[in-house]
Amino acid sequence: MDLPGIVQLIHDSALSEWLRSSLKAMPIVEAIHVMTAATVFGTILVVDLRLLGWPSTQRSFSRLHGELMRWTWGAFVISVITGVLLFVVNSVTYYGNTAFRLKMLALLFAGVNMFVFERVTGRDAAAWDKGPTPSSARVAGALSLTIWVSVLFIARWIGFTKGYDFSIPDNVNLDLNFGQ
């Protein structure tokens, strides 16, 4: 079966139908997704700013990294689970949505950046644990920050490119293609 066929199968599943028909499930799933995404972004922001040396480099990087990453990963796992549920609800629409695809691509970039940092750039972290970070680590931090802010922006854009959830005033002519 090809990918569009699988996406249609997901859309037609009992779980998808139940989520669509449930009044309470979607707001709860969406809210948990926002909470965990905020936690992932916020904890990564703290680590990225330490890599960038802003506001300082006095805090032990290894300690900070160790303390925060468990929260990042814990929140990320819940965010993925709730994200999958959101996809299941409306899989055909999401699959064809450019903003959704860009978000997945940005998440892939974030993962590659983190992998490279953990395996290459950050291997000598003990040498700069309580001091200024090397330029390679600063680049990794700046990249991470840029990618994660992009993920949040693109994620919010998905909701506006698959239809509006508020009433449009009579005297306003909305351009549904964003001027294209």
Added chain:
Amino acid sequence: MFLDLAKALGGSSLSIWVQSHLWVTPLLQSVHIVMIGVVFVAILMITLRVLGKVGADETFATVWNRFSPWMWGGIGVMALTGLVLGIGEPVREASALSFWLKMSLIAIGIVSALAFGRTLRPLAYVGDAQFSGGAKFVAAGTVVLWLFIIFLGRAIAYDVEVWGSLHLG
């Protein structure tokens, strides 16, 4: 009364401008969500320090001084973006019970953060200060409070589904 005010606001030139410029609402909502991450994690870090789960090698004052400017700055940006978003959709906001509950909890969150900082900060200059059970309970409660605020923010779009007949519209 609030609904009448909201209807009048919805017809204002600023409201029409927000509604008719399609990039404004998604852009402001995106900034709003980035700030949720900043504020929530700043509060989480301060709370985890009170609970002794992070930064135990630093004084509470150090952790408070590091994260509280992010918390207040983030709250300020959220207030500004939230205000413009509210002007763009005033009737939707005013008729949502979730919106009013969210505003009430934000007020409680801000007052408790002010009281929290004022009460605990002087104590924390004494090395690795141990916090009382009550302080830990209040700190953990603050995180739960902000989780409710995030939930209510998302629930505005689903007010009828979440609250049923309690929806104010």
